[in-house]
Amino acid sequence: MEKYKNRKWSGEKGKKFGKVGRTDDPYMPAEGQEASICTSCQAVYQEKRWFFDEKLYQKLAGTEKAREVTCPTCRKIKDHYPEGVLTLSGEFFEEHKNEILTLLKNEADRVAGRSVADRVISMTEEGKNRLVVETTTEKLAQHLGRAVYKAYKGDLDFRWSEMNKFVRVYWKR
Ligand SMILES: [Zn+2]
Incomplete structure (x- = not known):
């Protein structure tokens, strides 16, 4: 009833x-x-x-x-819940840090401007030759890693977690 x-x-x-x-x-x-x-x-x-x-x-x-x-996306940022982490390191990185940071910021802005889901959560310098970038999607972490690789070559490596939708991207030069 x-x-x-x-x-x-x-x-x-x-x-x-x-x-x-x-x-x-x-x-x-x-x-x-x-x-x-x-x-x-x-x-x-x-x-x-x-x-x-x-x-x-x-x-x-x-x-x-x-x-x-x-x-x-804003919730993920607030709750600090990255799905991608890009780590950049090496001597070349240290020497060209400012240009690489500019490249990363420009790329991130470009992607974030057309897609609500893809955003940088944080960029943290760890020492002089290491930078860790956390992103809201695995796609953006991969995209940023590829952009740096395309511009500067070096070594690019992707490691996916099997359980979750999560990727670690490593770039080194
Ligand atoms: Zn929002």
Whole structure:
């Protein structure tokens, strides 16, 4: 009886049955809202997809048309949950540290500008000739490693963990 009631209620709202999983989506905007927005990185969520659209964000921000959330990428950064770690080391690295850092930052900005998921969490210098870069995706760690390799050659090595979606990338020169 209870079930029947629920169904009838859904039916009255004009919803279709069979869209299992929709309600499990934690970023889903509420009924009547146009989108969800991330208030930390200004990403927009529509049709189950995160993207950047500055105009749309500005239009929706602070209005009832948008649900304010923290996107999965910003959450990963907040919770410090990297899926990729790139370690750069060597004498050549030490000598060319500034140019390599600039290359990394430019590449990271370029990728992050078009993809909400790929972002650098941290860049930490460990001593004079070692830098550790943590990224939100394994893809970005690999991408940055390849970019440095393409520009400066050296040795590039990837190590995936078997259990998780996690990669360690090592570049040395
Ligand atoms: Zn965000």
